[in-house]
Structure formats: structure tokens, C-alpha cells
Amino acid sequence: MKAKVHVTLKPGVLDPQGKAVHHALESLGFAGIGGVRQGKYIELDVAETDPAKAKVQVEEMCKKLLANTVIENFAIDLEG
Amino acid sequence: MKAKVHVTLKPGVLDPQGKAVHHALESLGFAGIGGVRQGKYIELDVAETDPAKAKVQVEEMCKKLLANTVIENFAIDLEG
Numbered sequence: 001m002k003a004k005v006h007v008t009l010k011p012g013v014l015d016p017q018g019k020a021v022h023h024a025l026e027s028l029g030f031a032g033i034g035g036v037r038q039g040k041y042i043e044l045d046v047a048e049t050d051p052a053k054a055k056v057q058v059e060e061m062c063k064k065l066l067a068n069t070v071i072e073n074f075a076i077d078l079e080g
Numbered sequence: 081m082k083a084k085v086h087v088t089l090k091p092g093v094l095d096p097q098g099k100a101v102h103h104a105l106e107s108l109g110f111a112g113i114g115g116v117r118q119g120k121y122i123e124l125d126v127a128e129t130d131p132a133k134a135k136v137q138v139e140e141m142c143k144k145l146l147a148n149t150v151i152e153n154f155a156i157d158l159e160g
Contacts, residue, residue, distance in 0.1 A: 006121055007121075008123070010120065018122075021100070021122065021145070021146070024145055025141055025145060028141075028144055028145060029140075030137065030140075030141055031127075032127030032128060033124060033125065033127070034124075034125030034126070034127065035124070035125045036122065036123070036124050036125075037122070037123045038120065038121070038122050038123075039109070039120075039121040039123070040118065040119075040120065040121060041086055041087075041088065041119040041120060042101065042116065042117070042118050042119070042120040043088070043099075043116070043117045043119070044113060044114075044115070044116050045112075045113065045114030045115045045116075045119075046112060046113055046114070047112030047113070047114065048112060049105055057110065058143060061108075061110055064108055065101070065104055065105060065108060066101070074092055
């Protein structure tokens with residue numbers, strides 16, 4: 001079963017990486033960009049075939065390693 | 081209009097960051113993980129309201145800055 005995890009900064013948390021990308025895009029001549037936020041995208045293959053159990057397992061992974069839940073949110077999509 | 085961009089390594093390109101995450105998850109006791117690939121997730125607010133034009137603009141941003149098209153693929157989702 002494939003798990004797709006998005007880890008994004010919580011609203012209100014400063015995002016210097018996003019700011020740098022925003023600035024770089026403007027330097028390249030792209031206009032009309034309101035804001036840029038950058039997060040992480042992680043694809044995992046898990047052996048667990050029960051979607052409910054797989055979700056619990058991946059949530060645990062997010063809390064323990066993939067996301068810093070003080071400043072980041074995570075979202076999990078399961079496929080197959 | 082909000083654009084969500086996923087930048088992922090092309091299949092076959094080595095992903096040391098994903099390998100490190102995989103290894104760390106195993107060290108934490110998570111079993112049955114087949115593979116981990118890590119990519120980037122970028123959210124942009126663009127002023128353009130026409131979806132077709134916004135897509136062209138964001139594609140241009142991906143090719144010029146956000147993705148290294150030699151080793152990375154990108155996917156764009158537009159919202160509202």
C-alpha cells in the first residue's frame with residue numbers, strides 16, 4: 001500500500017525557504033505571486049494492506065519522525 | 081488562484097534523503113516499509129485567474145526554478 005504524506009508548516013510559522021523561492025521567482029520576472037509556502041512530500045510503500053491500520057502506522061511515523069508537530073501539520077493519503 | 085506543485089525525483093534517480101528516512105524509520109522499529117522517496121511540495125498564490133494561463137505560468141516557474149527537469153518531475157494542481 002502506498003502512502004503519500006504532505007508535511008507543511010502551520011499557518012503563522014515563518015517560512016524562510018518559501019520567502020526565498022518567492023523572491024527568486026520575482027527576480028526571474030514572474031509577477032502577481034501572492035505568497036509561496038514550501039513543504040515536504042514523502043511517498044512510502046508500506047506492507048500493511050488494511051487501510052485503517054496503515055493509516056495508524058503512517059500517522060505514528062509522522063509524529064515520531066517525519067513531521068515536527070510543534071510547527072508542522074501533516075496529511076496522509078493512502079492508495080492501493 | 082492557488083497552485084500546488086509536487087516536485088519528485090524521476091524513477092531510477094538515487095534518493096539519499098529518502099534512504100535516510102527509510103533507515104531512520106527502521107531504527108525506530110517500523111517494519112514492512114518497502115521504500116521511501118522524498119520530494120518537495122510548494123504552494124503558490126498566483127494572481128492569474130484563468131486556469132489555463134495560470135497553469136502555463138506555473139509550468140514556466142517549475143522549469144526555470146522549482147524543479148531540476150534533468151532529474152525531477154513536477155505536477156501542478158490548480159485550485160479556485
